[in-house]
Amino acid sequence: MHANDSARAEAGTTPASASWPVTLDRVSVTYPGGTAALRGVSLEIPAGEMVSVVGLSGSGKSTLIRTINGLVPATSGSVRVGPHTVTGLSGRRLRELRGHVGMIFQGFNLAERVDVYRNTLVGRFARQGAVRALFGIASAEDRRIALEALEAVGMLEKVWTRAGSLSGGQKQRVAIARALSQQPSVMLADEPVASLDPPTAHAVMAELERINVERGLTVLTNLHLMDLARDYTTRMIGLRAGEIVYDGPAADATDADFEEIYGRRIQPQDRLGRSA
Incomplete structure (x- = not known):
């Protein structure tokens, strides 16, 4: 039993009913210019699973993640997220889907000159009407949820701190x-x-793992580091040149499996380690 499953069992929790499964059926993505980023990818991710998508730069892992919320449209095949068929969605229906899909970026995408509270509150407007989103009108419930989210990640004491002054x-x-x-x-x-x-990096991955365990939330994260995939996720999808070359328990992935994913021998930069 993986650490996630053990922790969930000890806590007596089950995946939250609000969590959604994700299904990709023979999804291909070809960018203008002819670059094939995904080639016939099929996946079924149950609600509440913690999944890493592993591959080198150019393997298609960012494209895969971004097809799930419609940031990158599938050229062929279909993507289904909960009750939504993402393929072909646009306008209000696409905004509705994205309101249910949280997105975390490598570059943080925060408003650097604005305080932590207002940056967090932006997430509430993802599900609000156009007028409330445009004018940033927050209800008492919005404020409560934003503050609870900050408390959940240990950042409540920084609530009025300007985002640009924070560490990475x-x-x-x-x-x-x-x-x-x-x-x-x-x-x-x-x-x-x-x-x-x-x-x-370990602290942030531990935070994502905790959220998955405690909330039963479906989590997909792109990684290229083998130790992070093994330590913090229950299932690993290995991508190479837009195709799946591994799909199984992350903890069971061998060095040979990673070499197949990378298309070369393991190098020091493929492991993060724990040194400062």
């Missing part, structure tokens, strides 16, 4: 709080630790 790890925690404030059914993280030092 603190910024990523605020980004996680912003996504949590959406009360999402799926959480996506696109290389969330790529710009962080090893101890901070």
